[in-house]
Amino acid sequence: MEEHLVDWSRAQFALTALYHWLFVPLTLGLSFIIAIMETIYVKTGNTVWKEISKFWMTLFAINFAIGLATGIIMEFEFGTNWSNYAWIVGDIFGAPLAIEGIMAFFMESTFFAIMFFGWDKVSKKMHLLSTWLVAIGSNLSALWILVANGWMQNPVGMVFNPDTARFEMNRFFDVLFNPNAYSKFLHTVGSGYVMGALFVVGISAWYLLKNKEGVKAKKSMVVGATFGLITSIFLIFTGDEAAHQVALNQPSKLAAMEGLYDGHRRAGIVAIGQLNPDKKIGDTQEEFLWSLEIPQALSILGFHDANAFVPGINELVYGDTDEHHIESASDKIAKGKIAIESLKAYKKAKKEADPLAAEKSLAQFRAYEKYFGYGYLENPEDIIPPVALTFYSFHIMVGLGTWFFALFFFLLYFAMVGKIEKQRMLLRLAVLSIPLGYLAGELGWVVAEVGRQPWAIFEMLPVGMATSQISTTAVQTTFWLFAVIFTGLLIAEIRIMLKQIQIGMGEH
């Protein structure tokens, strides 16, 4: 496999996913915020709430349309750029993706039309129902995408068919209730809710700074800050569960997230620190140039036990069979190569109609099957994801999440005591926090996906084996084409939104 082809294919998918994720979190969060605002309108009959709902709905519609465009491209890329991946796991990955398509295109789109165009055409209750169904539909479509992604992080509920060389789903509910699926779903939609809340409080703060839309901005601020505060707490719980699942199923990701080279019991979390850029796997240099650690926190977070052993990068690469029963990566690679050779021997025996040889090869393959993916790796160090990128992304994300919690708390407090318009600095910070929300979301994805490297499917399929056999030039050309188109779409979205925000809340 051409090295540059893999890099460019990854770059193109990352570009599409990162742009797509600029639009999706707002859809997930704002849809519920609008549904709650409209519910208040229907309950109270106060038309101010109708105007507020319609204003946020206009911004939602702009974001929704552009988000859809980037999402469609991403789904096609599985076929164009990752056809080996699609072939090997299509049986499992295809099912949730197909359900997602039905949810997104049928449920969301149908009720979106009623929600956006049906204000005076259907009854109040029907309209409200449509708004809630758009919110539920968009979140359910996220569920199925994240079930598929959770399976990539922790493949369960399947068997490998040696005759077709494909993974096949044999337990659908294992895939659905996979701990990595529900923890990823809840944490990801939770981040979308916080993003939606940041968007609402940020724009409301801008109105208050400009002395515009006073009452409507205050009401929006209270809805946004309350929603943000509650969902931030939800995010802490789901983040804890997500980290616990990473500790159980993806120890290499956890070690990279924490820059942990030497594992130990009662491991602490680095609250803030700077990695030593010269540190290499296996050497004796210090991991950090400076750091502030919370003692025992990593053992508690990862394993819910202060005394638990957390394996570091060195144990995962070089093994620690005596004390902690951790196999070295080189042993796993050797066993993986036996699995690959056994599979080849099985296929040859089948072709030559030699059932005894086929049975023997298959038995050997089954014995080493769980190492199959490792057979395609060259160096033991390859099993570790990029440490610096994973570490800093994780820590900045957590830091930003903590800031958002504090921001929602103070905004809500000052809004409730009737002094929000006097808090000019806080309002400015709320406006500035809108892009920070997007940054936190993107960093979360970097942790999830870069932290999964070198695997497309964890411990089963390395990314190098997942790409299509196409020319690198084709991928490079489309990369730049998409980069220009996505940037154009983003600029268009920002300009249209800014125009609508300047028009105000009463003209929609």
Place this chain on the structure above:
Amino acid sequence: METINYTYGLLWYASWPVAIYISYKFILLNIEHLEENLESKEQKEDKE
């Protein structure tokens, strides 16, 4: 092969609508309080 605990998964999935419902109830509560505040502020300004 890892054994998947369906009940545990179901309970976690159930926390999703619960989070939305709790948010909704708190928003109603806070909005009610805000509207009372805005009303009393308005009345105070009218008197002045």
